[in-house]
Amino acid sequence: MATTILEGGVSVVGRAENERDRAIAALFDRHYAPMCRLAYVILGDAGLAEEIVMEALIKTFSGWSRIRDVSRADAYLRRAVVNLCRSKIRRKTIEARVNAVSYRRAERNAPDWDPESHETSRLVWAAVRGLPERQRACVVLRYFEDLPEGQIADVLGCSVGTVKSQLSKARAKLEKSLGTSVIGGTQ
Amino acid sequence: MNDFERLLRDSLRRAGNDYSPADPDAARERFLARRRGRRIRLVLSGVGVAGATAAVAALFFLASDPEVPEPQRLPPAASTEKATVTATIPTGDEPSGVAAGAGFVWVANSGAETVSQIDPATQQVLVTFTVRGGPDDVAVTDNTVWVTTGRGALWRLEPGDDEFRELPDRLGIGGISGHLDVAAEGSDLFVQVEDGPLVVVDDSAGSTPQRYEVAGEATDVAVHGDVVWVYERSEERVARFDRATGDRLGATPVGDAASQDLAATDGYGWFFRGSDATLIQIRAEDGVAVSEVPMKGSFGAISAGADGVWVMTASSSSGEGNLYRVGSDRAEKIDAPVLLGGLPYDVVATPEGIWITNHSGGTVTRLDLTPIDAPAPEQAPDVQVLFYYSTGEDIFAYRTDGSTEPVAAGPGLEMVPALSPSGKTLVYQEQPSGERSRIMLRALEDDVYPAGTHETLLEGEWPALSPTGELAWVEPGDTGTATTIGVGPIASEPRAEVEVPQQAGVPPTVTRLTWADSGERLLFEAEFEDHSLYSVEVPGSPDEAPVATPLPGARAGEVLTSPAVHPEVGTTAIRLCCGSYPEWEFTSAELSLITDDGFETVVGLDDLGITPGFSMFAAPAGRLDYEEASGWSNGSTPSWFVGDGEKLFLVNSSREPQSVPLAGVTALAVVPGAPSDD
Numbered sequence: 001m002a003t004t005i006l007e008g009g010v011s012v013v014g015r016a017e018n019e020r021d022r023a024i025a026a027l028f029d030r031h032y033a034p035m036c037r038l039a040y041v042i043l044g045d046a047g048l049a050e051e052i053v054m055e056a057l058i059k060t061f062s063g064w065s066r067i068r069d070v071s072r073a074d075a076y077l078r079r080a081v082v083n084l085c086r087s088k089i090r091r092k093t094i095e096a097r098v099n100a101v102s103y104r105r106a107e108r109n110a111p112d113w114d115p116e117s118h119e120t121s122r123l124v125w126a127a128v129r130g131l132p133e134r135q136r137a138c139v140v141l142r143y144f145e146d147l148p149e150g151q152i153a154d155v156l157g158c159s160v161g162t163v164k165s166q167l168s169k170a171r172a173k174l175e176k177s178l179g180t181s182v183i184g185g186t187q
Numbered sequence: 188m189n190d191f192e193r194l195l196r197d198s199l200r201r202a203g204n205d206y207s208p209a210d211p212d213a214a215r216e217r218f219l220a221r222r223r224g225r226r227i228r229l230v231l232s233g234v235g236v237a238g239a240t241a242a243v244a245a246l247f248f249l250a251s252d253p254e255v256p257e258p259q260r261l262p263p264a265a266s267t268e269k270a271t272v273t274a275t276i277p278t279g280d281e282p283s284g285v286a287a288g289a290g291f292v293w294v295a296n297s298g299a300e301t302v303s304q305i306d307p308a309t310q311q312v313l314v315t316f317t318v319r320g321g322p323d324d325v326a327v328t329d330n331t332v333w334v335t336t337g338r339g340a341l342w343r344l345e346p347g348d349d350e351f352r353e354l355p356d357r358l359g360i361g362g363i364s365g366h367l368d369v370a371a372e373g374s375d376l377f378v379q380v381e382d383g384p385l386v387v388v389d390d391s392a393g394s395t396p397q398r399y400e401v402a403g404e405a406t407d408v409a410v411h412g413d414v415v416w417v418y419e420r421s422e423e424r425v426a427r428f429d430r431a432t433g434d435r436l437g438a439t440p441v442g443d444a445a446s447q448d449l450a451a452t453d454g455y456g457w458f459f460r461g462s463d464a465t466l467i468q469i470r471a472e473d474g475v476a477v478s479e480v481p482m483k484g485s486f487g488a489i490s491a492g493a494d495g496v497w498v499m500t501a502s503s504s505s506g507e508g509n510l511y512r513v514g515s516d517r518a519e520k521i522d523a524p525v526l527l528g529g530l531p532y533d534v535v536a537t538p539e540g541i542w543i544t545n546h547s548g549g550t551v552t553r554l555d556l557t558p559i560d561a562p563a564p565e566q567a568p569d570v571q572v573l574f575y576y577s578t579g580e581d582i583f584a585y586r587t588d589g590s591t592e593p594v595a596a597g598p599g600l601e602m603v604p605a606l607s608p609s610g611k612t613l614v615y616q617e618q619p620s621g622e623r624s625r626i627m628l629r630a631l632e633d634d635v636y637p638a639g640t641h642e643t644l645l646e647g648e649w650p651a652l653s654p655t656g657e658l659a660w661v662e663p664g665d666t667g668t669a670t671t672i673g674v675g676p677i678a679s680e681p682r683a684e685v686e687v688p689q690q691a692g693v694p695p696t697v698t699r700l701t702w703a704d705s706g707e708r709l710l711f712e713a714e715f716e717d718h719s720l721y722s723v724e725v726p727g728s729p730d731e732a733p734v735a736t737p738l739p740g741a742r743a744g745e746v747l748t749s750p751a752v753h754p755e756v757g758t759t760a761i762r763l764c765c766g767s768y769p770e771w772e773f774t775s776a777e778l779s780l781i782t783d784d785g786f787e788t789v790v791g792l793d794d795l796g797i798t799p800g801f802s803m804f805a806a807p808a809g810r811l812d813y814e815e816a817s818g819w820s821n822g823s824t825p826s827w828f829v830g831d832g833e834k835l836f837l838v839n840s841s842r843e844p845q846s847v848p849l850a851g852v853t854a855l856a857v858v859p860g861a862p863s864d865d
Contacts, residue, residue, distance in 0.1 A: 025215060028215050028218055028219075054214065118201070121197065125201075128198075143195045154800050157718060157801045158698070158802075160832030162698060164600060165579075165618055168600050171192075
């Protein structure tokens with residue numbers, strides 16, 4: 001049987017739980033929108049992004065007592081979000097094909113490439129979503145989250161060499177698929 | 188960051204900024220509610236997962252792919268052995284067929300109209316028998332030596348006989364004279380009458396020959412075990428028959444041959460197609476052509492050996508011969524060309540050597556195989572170079588004086604240096620911009636490869652060289668996820684391929700491939716959502732499929748990474764603690780020896796100032812020792828380089844880790860024997 005310790009007539013355990021709930025709610029408020037954006041940029045599906053972030057939050061903060069370094073909560077959460085996104089991509093090959101088809105269709109009708117235009121951004125983002133899951137995650141973490149390669153390796157649970165290799169492959173594929181020569185001589 | 192990278196960044200940020208999640212307040216309430224109820228749901232979802240797993244397994248079982256695969260193209264690799272002519276024995280004019288049996292080698296001399304009986308021990312012709320009509324092929328059953336002639340006759344020599352006797356009616360085969368092809372196993376002699384029937388004769392029973400119903404114009408026969416193989420020339424196919432019943436099992440298209448030969452081994456038939464000098468391997472079980480081996484030459488003969496077949500090919504113009512050894516998934520060209528004494532005509536492999544008849548030379552040549560002299564590992568190529576390292580973008584040589592020089596520093600990424608056992612050949616991974624990763628070879632010395640050799644070997648990643656110089660690599664995947672490991676001699680197609688197990692239907696990414704000291708076992712790291720280390724016994728026999736098995740698992744909360752084999756110590760890994768997917772919250776790391784019973788700590792890595800994580804690696808460093816003041820030396824304790832892609836240390840179990848003044852090292856290969864004692 002658990003022992004309830006009273007302090008000034010208030011259960012210490014209960015107080016701790018309330019404090020933890022408040023802390024977790026605060027963490028949710030701080031991280032929910034940025035993590036949803038991260039997942040959305042990786043997946044291109046708002047509903048799925050929010051579903052995944054919810055799952056990541058549950059996973060991460062259900063192990064709250066195991067997280068020693070609270071200041072790194074965002075790192076744990078980002079890792080969970082990215083890995084859930086990668087799992088989702090791997091399991092949704094049909095969706096990936098649809099993305100690829102829509103991208104190719106867009107490419108055929110591509111307007112003039114203007115780095116400032118929404119249309120160019122949309123096509124670049126579509127091309128990123130056509131990458132294999134690990135390369136896609138590397139690109140988004142590098143260019144959307146602006147993480148250095150060491151932190152990307154930490155998030156993905158791989159070596160820095162793997163990150164460099166994946167980023168290189170991804171850039172090569174994107175340059176090829178987008179056609180750098182028509183992107184205003186961007187090389 | 189260049190313009191293209193800026194475009195990427197701006198496009199992705201625009202995509203992110205254009206979106207806001209719907210109703211965060213409602214989401215927070217759902218989150219808090221779900222968090223409180225998670226325990227209950229976990230139990231329920233556990234049932235769901237179990238059900239789903241069973242369903243997936245059932246679907247996988249039902250959806251197994253019945254399609255026949257294309258034959259694997261298997262270009263022969265250079266063998267590590269060379270053929271040496273150990274005897275050249277005159278036998279008579281135009282030696283043609285050769286066979287081994289009853290303790291002797293038998294040669295049919297077509298022009299001389301004789302058959303030579305050779306003692307392989309003394310390499311002397313013991314007896315020369317007369318066989319009229321141009322003897323051209325020979326086969327040996329348990330009790331009889333059989334010879335066919337160009338006129339379509341069949342002769343036999345039985346125990347106690349002092350001469351060959353012609354069978355007047357070709358053992359009841361009948362028909363008009365025509366070429367006979369013979370194959371023997373046990374007491375059975377199989378005779379394929381050109382464009383006629385196939386018959387089998389039991390040399391002990393003397394019974395009426397059994398006939399097989401072949402289709403079309405058949406010319407060649409081979410037998411092994413339960414299966415008889417026949418080439419049906421007019422149909423351009425190889426047919427299989429049940430040896431016991433004579434029932435036709437099926438046929439495999441092999442194309443127009445022009446000239447051909449046929450052999451059989453355990454589980455396979457082998458067809459040499461002379462039109463393009465290609466050896467085709469056909470599986471007995473289902474008739475699938477599983478591999479094709481392209482060869483040089485315009486004429487060929489096959490002999491079944493212990494673990495595959497020997498193929499001799501020749502150019503009819505030069506009389507130069509080539510010798511190949513082919514297993515079920517490995518093809519080697521024996522140090523070639525084998526210069527023989529005349530047009531090579533037929534071949535037989537025996538425990539006492541490889542025997543080849545020289546049709547225009549009147550001789551039979553015996554070849555024995557000897558290893559090509561391998562450079563001794565202790566002959567360090569350049570004692571000034573201690574190791575080669577990659578920063579993830581370029582590869583450098585590191586010298587004893589602390590200087591470095593670029594070895595591979597192209598515009599792409601050069602990574603993962605690996606050295607041959609002699610230290611004279613460097614292989615590494617190169618990722619050119621816009622292309623797939625490939626494995627490169629660079630000769631550091633000139634006695635193995637021609638001076639200045641620097642060439643592309645094949646597409647792949649994570650090269651590793653075994654103690655015998657065999658290459659293993661991770662084959663490129665179609666989707667950017669590499670999940671297959673190839674193994675084979677340098678410059679060959681894989682002789683073995685390892686499929687890495689999936690987890691819940693998800694393929695891993697294979698990294699950090701390394702050989703065990705024996706050269707018979709591979710270790711690698713598989714990155715799933717979690718990480719796992721695997722061991723693979725690479726089979727010597729082509730009939731054995733390599734299987735990846737997980738290394739003994741770490742305790743709950745621990746993760747093993749960076750497998751390595753120190754020749755003096757054994758298999759090690761970096762043991763990270765403690766965490767689990769997705770919250771790898773590692774706070775400690777140690778280099779551990781993997782034993783049958785678990786782990787032994789070699790050295791703790793917590794004091795290096797490195798955050799424990801998957802970027803850490805440990806590379807064996809022989810007994811290298813280092814001190815900032817006195818530099819590099821040979822120490823008394825096995826050592827390792829440990830890094831995290833940023834800092835690098837030399838560690839061993841007897842002293843404090845030494846910081847090495849190099850930054851950004853992601854992989855490293857130590858020159859064997861370095862530094863020199865001289």
